[in-house]
Amino acid sequence: MQKQSALFSFGNETDIEDLGGGLKRQMLGYNHELMAVKVWFAEGAEGYVHKHRHTQVTYVEQGEFHFRIGDETKVLKAGDSCLIPPHVEHGAVCPTGGILIDTFSPAREDFIESDDNAN
Incomplete structure (x- = not known):
């Protein structure tokens, strides 16, 4: 895994x-x-239902998402966000089309390895 991305993207x-x-x-x-x-x-x-060891915060930049975290489902729209604790099943359906900003701690190694393999 690379240690970090470029300082500016x-x-x-x-x-x-x-x-x-x-x-x-x-x-x-x-x-x-x-x-x-x-x-x-x-x-x-x-976004299929899955879980991982990372803490995740997701911010809805655009669109409407039916977000499931554990046994609870909520409709999130632009400006809304959610916290997903480690090892909790979650997923989302986007009936409108939209954009999410996902943050993870620690970094998702699998995303970096996937990105490295694409280059």
Whole structure:
């Protein structure tokens, strides 16, 4: 794993990875302690239910998301956010299309390895 991203990242110069299923991801910045990622959802796209060891905070930049954390589902819209504790199942469906900003602590090693393999 790289120790950290560049100190400055420019949106028009930073790769956007097509994840399939109407999802795209752009790394905004990271080191071993923290990571920020921008995720685009096409209309109707779904972030599958999963869990991981990382604490996650997600901010809704655009659109409407039906967000499930554990056994609870809420509708989040632009300006809303949520906290996902480690090892808690979560996922989201985006009926409108939208954009999320995800932050993780510590950084998601699997995202960095995926990004490295794309280059």
